[in-house]
Amino acid sequence: MNKLAGQCSYTYPDNQPFSVPRSVVADNSVPAGTILASWSYADLNVPLSVSCSGSGIEGTTPLVSSSYGGIIANSSSLTVMGYNIAGSLVDSGILNTTVPGIGIRFYVQSDTPDLGNGIDTPAYIRLAGFGDSSGSAVFAASGVEYPYAGPTVGQAALAMSMLRSRTENGTTLWYIPTRSLSISLRAELIKTGYVENYGPVSFSHLFNSWITPSPSGSASVVLPPSIHFLTGTGVTLVRPTCKLSSQRPTDYSVNMGTWDANTISREGAPAFGPDVPVPVELECNGMAENIRMRFEDAGASPLPVSNIGLYDAAGGHKIDGLEIELRYNGNHIDVNGSAVNIGSYGSGATSVGGDKMFAVPSTSFVPITFQARYIQRAMITRSAVNYTGPVSGTVNLFMVYD
CATH class of the missing domain: 2.60.40.1090 (Fimbrial-type adhesion domain)
Structure with missing residues (x-):
């Protein structure tokens, strides 16, 4: 008999903060490395989140399926979503924008408590290119922010076990746990050299891709937005006045x-x-x-x-x-x-x-x-x-x- 074991939601940001008009003074008298403007986590408002809510239904078989898109999950399945940011580095952790002399640095931070610190834990946020430039994976700790480090792709991936189990009277029972994960982004606009070209500056090219959602079959149902959160040319560089x-x-x-x-x-x-x-x-x-x-x-x-x-x-x-x-x-x-x-x-x-x-x-x-x-x-x-x-x-x- 088919019963609803639970539901999972994948939430992608639809906000485009860099489309909002904002003038930034690009002053050539200040040294390279000066922060010209910044956007807090609340300013950017581009949280990425996944959440599952179990119905309380349990089964003895570690397998769930959905009629939507043929989604199938077993004991090793994970709900996964995330994004990749990439571009050329002008300095340590600072990515080139479309204007020479102007760079941008991103930071990510978990919004979720009680995170795991490895892939064998029930829920974790795996980072690559954030916080460590060696290419090694970093597992985000709650409330700690991680700057983009490069040297190539900066990846933020949210993952949690689709099924959990418990034992009762010698019988293993499987269920969908109620759990959520969320990560946010902030940014700093940084002077990296002499600025000659004033006007709009773009960061859209720094968005690399969305991570294909999991578990199996999710990609046909969970459709990431076609326009990403780095889209827009609302930020305008102006001369000091x-x-x-x-x-x-x-x-x-x-x-x-x-x-x-x-x-x-x-x-x-x-x-x-x-x-x-x-x-x-x-x-x-x-x-x-x-x-x-x-x-x-x-x-x-x-x-x-x-x-x-x-x-x-x-x-x-x-x-x-x-x-x-x-x-x-x-x-x-x-x-x-x-x-x-x-x-x-x-x-x-x-x-x-x-x-x-x-x-x-x-x-x-x-x-x-x-x-x-x-x-x-x-x-x-x-x-x-x-x-x-x-x-x-x-x-x-x-x-x-x-």
Whole structure:
């Protein structure tokens, strides 16, 4: 008489964590070996598991079969599933991605207690290429993580006995035990060299294959997914960037002080005022290379001499004869002209958490200091009438970087 001895379930991950958009700063100022980003076991969320649940039915013959796909199991049969990860190594345990200078390291960890430490135990997780690069098998211990070691295929295989036995009144009784196995994966994105190519990075090529499920006949019923968990190009490498510091208003106001309207009468034209510091503090998520800043006069009547035009404070009327010159390190800046190269700025980013491009506001960077000064070229007038009183000018700042 046929009775249900139990059921077994094979659960493959359908999550594709690397399809989720995430920007990662690839900073060439940090050394090789720096972890640029990481995904925890919970972040990747790609557990692989197999579980069997016995019905309590026992038999004297060590044989069970299923009408589904002709599955047959005997006393030596195992429920087996797993996967293989493989690729070229750029360094110890670090696999090459599709972008030179960027590698990835995987770790596996058992989610199951009371694991066996050999193939003669009822349930075990057998690893090859994880935790040991010699090629020898490693049997995972509960709660211990094992890094990919290579040198070729990294294999994680879940296995447990399909049938167990007990003896009662001299009779051996066979049954399907209730048991489960599970293993999880995490990853670290690592800088391995100079990065030239920014944009999407892929890890799909590192998935080698699914292990054919057991016992006999399972392969026709247990069908691993056609799309694996390393699929996706959501991870994008970006250059370090800077922005105006969020710790102070981005509407910079600079008090230029007073200017004696008769200066030109005493000193001649043009008359120059003292330099007034214009500090601009940047917040960077790494060492941004070749930062350039460009200034544009925001007034209604830009000057032809690449300086900042001035207007009265009341009605915005143009002031003639007086203007403001911007300088950097004592050199004239062409307002409305080409950008000023201020070089590299920031500090090496060792890690960027989550998707926050500016995870930790900078408080340590020295401000970039420009200088501003008055220049008087003629008598100061408004609508051809001599003028004294408040004046103001506005300039927009644009930042460009490689």
